[in-house]
Amino acid sequence: MDDTLRRAALDYHQFPQPGKMRIEPTKRMVNQRDLALAYSPGVAAPCLEIAADPDKALDYTARGNLVAVISNGTAVLGLGAIGALASKPVMEGKAVLFKKFADIDVFDIEVDTTDPEKFIEAVALLEPTFGGINLEDIKAPECFAIEAALRERMNIPVFHDDQHGTAIVVAAAVRNALVLQGKALSEARLVTSGAGAAAMACVDLLVSMGLPVENVTLTDKDGVVHDKREGMPPNMARYARRTDARTLPEVLPGANVFLGLSAPGVLKPEWLPLLADKPLIFALANPEPEILPEVARAERPDAIVATGRSDYPNQVNNVLCFPYIFRGALDAGATTINEAMKVAAAEAIASLARLPAHESVASAYGGRKLVFGPEYIIPTPFDPRLIVEIAPAVAKAAMDSGVAKRPLDIEAYKRSLAQQNTRSTQLMMPVFEAARHTRTRIAYGEGEDERVLRAIQDALDDGIVQPVIVARRRILAQRLPELGLRFELDKDVEVIDPETDHAILGPLVDAYRNAAARKGVPSAEIIRHVYRRPTVTAAMLLRTGHVDAALVGGNSEYWGQVEHVLRTIDRGPGQSRVYALSGLILDAGALFITDTHMVPDPTPEQIAEMTMLAAAEIRQFGLEPRVALLSHSNFGSSHSPSARKMRTANAILREKAPDLLVDGEMHADAALSQRLRERLVPDSRFDGPANLLVMPNLDAANITLTALSASSSSPTVGPMLMGLSRPIHVLTPGVTARGILNLTAIAAAEVMQQKR
Incomplete structure (x- = not known):
């Protein structure tokens, strides 16, 4: 690595605190009772349960989600035998990967011995602590004996990832590459460069999946593994060939698969013509492969090439x-x-x-x-x-x-x-269930956007939508294959093409003129808006009944798209304004905030109106709304205009929606802490944390939403427009395909609700 990367890596590991992981409690410990439950005397209760039934450890301890990553530092990445202590950053890194990708807790353990028997004994004695053992960076051939002995002694999973992790990913890659090359595993001939732990595990797994033993030829630093070689371990002897060949190029002719797990530059370009037609070249030595992909492809453009590096396609990665x-x-x-x-x-x-x-x-x-x-x-x-x-x-x-x-x-x-x-899945599940199989017709204004197209594919797979895409067919015909999407134009989706579909767009022009001519749209702009502004096109498809709902925007400033919607889609009966509701999926649960995008300074009546609309929207998620009217004032502590506004809104809500669980005005911390509310007022209207925060103005709502989203990396749902007569939502520029899919399901569920 260069000096810049080295320095950055050292800073990454040192700051803001040394290392890559820490331990955090999963239970509160804030008072004497908590201490009595966590430790003496309360801890005796689970101890006795486990003593009577060892399987109860999975119920009362973290063992069922705890894995040990264990090494003696004898074969660390490409660094070799650097020792147990020096391997610790790698083991911490492995621990972080377990946590990030599968939410598994890990203790990394570095055992300071190269004696296999001592290592085995040390690890075996740890069985009561862990639900599984991940052996890491242990050199061959000791790794084989260590894993076999531990698997025999321990009644929990023991897995040497350098062997089996690599083997599993290689097997998956070989399976798919052979499919693409029109070949079967049962007919493939494989030659290795390397016969260490990873290589042996790869060929063993491929054989168990259908590769004939007799079709495997191993080579290592001493040449071809043949039947006259002495001192081979049993797993290697299984593949020893009866042959006079002794070097790698001698056994390459006709090979379908080259599997390299050895050293840089081992596979020479001039040997590549020896391989069979359409070969697989797996050059997995790190950091420098047996042959560079560009060199391999230059000589054999018919080959599929994989490496262990992230800067090339087809990375074989244990993660x-x-x-x-x-x-x-x-x-x-x-x-x-x-x-x-x-x-x-x-x-x-x-x-x-x-x-x-x-x-x-x-x-x-x-x-x-x-x-x-x-x-x-x-x-x-x-x-x-x-x-x-x-x-x-x-x-x-x-x-x-x-x-x-x-x-x-x-x-x-x-x-x-x-x-x-996907933390939004739990929140969205009731909405998806309500929307599933409804086949709601939804128009997508930005139908050429990759995020929209991916969301449409997912929505089709879930059976929640009949998409109507505002887009140019010629662009879609090019984009869909590039993105690997499966839906067919004019079969799975309807396309409204501004360049060709004049029979559909023509009548929309007259309808738009009637809707928008007195709302600030010059007559000369009417045709251009319908044909050139996809938000207008999609909204008019909704207004004229061509679709049941619409999603628009996403590629330009939010408010500009909202203005087009407000000129086209009427407010609902009795609604004074249109509001926006946004949701966050936090670790503690779902939290909704309103109004995040629409009304800068709502009146008390509008606060009450948006609250009732938001409460109805939240019920679609299977949640009972618990509403906090927020302010800088806590239950009458201030008489500022803002505080009085929220106090008045509370009174209106108690009259108009007496069954709604709403309280305020209050601070945000009181909204989220029942204990704090109980200290402030004796008769709080709801228990537990609020799940709907109603803000006194747009600034407060939007700032809170964006600050929480940025600081917690929490998925956001919405914004959802409330108060319109028809389901239509405007996408923000930062929306993801998952966000569009969520809004698709929300719009479909809203259509079903309106029909009911």
């Missing part, structure tokens, strides 16, 4: 599997990670790569087009669907193979993982 294998194994109470579970993980990874790439993946990789093909044979590490696909597959394999002690309902387990993985 694609190890967090999710442990997630599934822990949740199923597996006593081991067996071959069936590894095969299930590999097949799940391969299947996921064949689906259209997730929108968040495109964002993480700078908008690079990720479509199943020669440069996208395995998913990327940031695909949020990995946990939902791999962990259940592993858990099911554990159950089917008889090693699971806690059988799971796999479909319910998938839903649970989806809720954990």
Whole structure:
């Protein structure tokens, strides 16, 4: 690495505090009673339960979600035998990956011995502490004996990731690459460069998936692994060939797969013509591969190439599997990670790569087009669907193979993982259920936007929408294949093309003239607005009944798009204004804020109106609204105009909506803390934290929303427009495909609610 990267890495690890992880309690400890429950005397109760039934440890301790990442530092990344202490940053890094990708807690443990027997004994004695053991960076051949001994002695999963993690991802990549090359695993011929822990695990797993043993040829630093070689361990001897060949180029002719897990530059360009037609070249040595991809492709443009590096396509990265294998194994109470579970993980990874790439993946990789093909044979590490696909597959394999002690309902387990993985899923689930299979006709104004197109694909897959896209067909015909999207124009979606669909757009011009001519739109601009402003086009499709709902905007300033909507779609009966409601999915639960975008300084009557609209909207999410009217004043402590406004709004609400759980005016901390409210007033109208914060003005609402969103990286739902006669929402410029999908479901649910 260069000096700039080295310095940045050192600063990253040192500041603002040394290391990459810390331990935080999951239970409160703020008073003497908490201390008595957490420690003496209360802690005796779970201790006695566990003594009577060891499986109760999963109920009363963190063991069921706790993994040890353990190394002796004898084979650390590309650094070699740097020792146990020097390996600690790597083990901390592995711990962070477990937490980030699968929400698994980890203690990293560095064992200061190179003696396999001492290492085995040290690790085996830790079984009561952990739900699983991840062995890391232990050199071959000791790693084989260490893992085998620990698997034999311990009744929890023991997994040497350098072997099996690599093998699982390689197997998934080989499976998909062979599909693309029109070949079968059962007919493939594989040659390795390297016969260490990772290489042996790769060929073993591929053989268990259908690769014939006789089709495997191993080579290492001593040449071809042949039947006359002495001193081979049993796992290597299994593949020893009866051959006079002794060097790598001698065994390459006709090989379909080159699997390199060895050293830089081992595979020479002049040897590549020896490989079979359409070969797979897996050059996985790090940081420098056996051959650089550009060199390989220059010589063999028909090859599919994979490396271990993130700066090339097809990165074989263990993080694609190890967090999710442990997630599934822990949740199923597996006593081991067996071959069936590894095969299930590999097949799940391969299947996921064949689906259209997730929108968040495109964002993480700078908008690079990720479509199943020669440069996208395995998913990327940031695909949020990995946990939902791999962990259940592993858990099911554990159950089917008889090693699971806690059988799971796999479909319910998938839903649970989806809720954990995308925090908005839990909040949105009732809305999606209400919208599912309704086939609501929804117009999308910005139909050429990648985020919109990805959201439409997801909405079609969920069966919640019949999309009507305002877009140019010629652009869509080009974009859909680039994005790997599966829906068909004029079959799965209706396209309204401003360049060609004059029979539809023509009548909209007259209708728009009647709606907007007296709302500030010059007559000369009417036609241009309908044909050139997709927000107007989509809104008019809604106004004239061509669709049931509409989503517009997303590519320009929010208020400008809102003005087009307000000229086109009437307010609902009896509504004085239109308001915006936004939601945040925080660790503590959902929190809604209004009015975040529309009315700068609402009156008490408007405060009451927006509150009742927001309460009705929140009920669609399956929540009972608990409303706090916020102010700088706490329950009459100030008589400023702002405080009086919120106090008056409270009185109006008590009269108009007596069953609504609303209170105020109050500080935000009182809104979110029942204990604090109880100290301030004896008769608070609701229990627990508020889930709807009503602000005295737009500045307060928008600032609170954006500050909370930025400081917590919380997913945002909305903004949802309230008070219009028809369901239509304006997308903000920063909206994601997931945000558009959420608003699609909300709009569909609103249509169903209106029909009811």
